[in-house]
Amino acid sequence: METKTITKFSAELLGTLVLVLMGCGSAVIAGANGTSGVGLLGISFAFGLSVVAMAYAIGHISGCHINPAISIGMVVAGRMKAGEAIIYIIAQVLGALAGAAILLVIASGKAGYSVATHGLGQNGFEAASPQGYSMMAGFVAETIFTFIFLLVIFGSTSTKNIHGGFAGLSIGLSLVLIHIVGIPVTGVSVNPARSIGPALLVGGTAVSQLWLFIVAPVLGSILSAVVWRFVLERE
Template sequence: MGSAVAARIDGGVVVVSLAFGFVLLALVYTIGQLSGSHVNPAVTLGVLLSGKITALGAVVYWIAQFAGAAVASLLLWVLVRWGGVTDQTGVLGANGYGTNINAGGAMLLETVLTFLFVPVVLVVSKRSTDLSGFAGLAIGLALGVANLVGVALTGAAVSPARAFGPAIFEGGLALRQLWVFIVFPLLGGVLAALVAPLVEHGSGVTRIGTPRPSGR
């Protein structure tokens, strides 16, 4: 969120996308072994539906995720209001639609971007030992690409928590549109949980370096 607030218009999409991707990459390697690095409620929903955590565990994650987003947005709000920081977005980096995309487009985009991102987390995390520790790189790159596509259109929520934080401090239109950026990333997470097992058990699961049967 901070990168969205601080990045200038020229080159801003690339800067913001890289920042989101690199931060998540770092978090995966830093806290991945401790908590699974769940910082996105849509990912947590996908993990829950995959049967890898309990409902209580998911609720605890969601509380922490939304609380963390609120605290981060409060710090940004303080920096913009009293710290002399110029908000390049004018809306504290809040997600929204109506300028470059309409409501229906925003719903579709957020669903698709999250649907494409969450399976990467689910599949690569499960196969991280096979990938020799490259899970964080794949996850970070996936989020960066999602932001490259969506930043200029909706701000690329992909995570309901990321949308929640700025909206509650910005208020107004951002708060009225917030439901879109909560409901549809979660829908993408649900769809991802349905698709991830197909990827895990498909031909792509063959371990790197392991010869595939030739059929002869």
């Protein structure tokens, strides 16, 4: 029985909401320095575990893309129709906005919190980079990290993979790895929706730099899909 479009839309919206709320929330609420903070590793695992959890929660419904770069990559790889991808992307962006909004409500409950000062886990480069990395460094990192992330997704979900039942785990752990390396550079996006949600609520520099976190992940996903389809898994 084919899953209805509205069901897939709802799954992608809720899945992206959870990713942004838990992933960005780990940075905003639990990522403080000192003994009370989870640090870089904790934030990395929060993003990865969010994907693992959602993969097993909604993977059988929508495939658990929860990322426009993945949906676009699936179209290029011939695994998804463009019309369905557009519906997925709309759901993902709305879910990211909802997740960021919930995070803002929770974070605002602490005295002294300011969205302008503390943010919502938004991405950035140069002065907005966690460790001051340049725009070029950020663009290259986001492109290559997304390229790698999509390769893991294509391989893990391939019909030729006899270990397909562990796809959610391998995809989530690959995202952990990417965050461990990439958080100091841009805070890590590899997901335009994850960047759009927090940026639109924070405003300012986060919005002016948003283009990079849309263009680079999409470019990385397209390159990965082409390599996978025509080099690695061609018939």
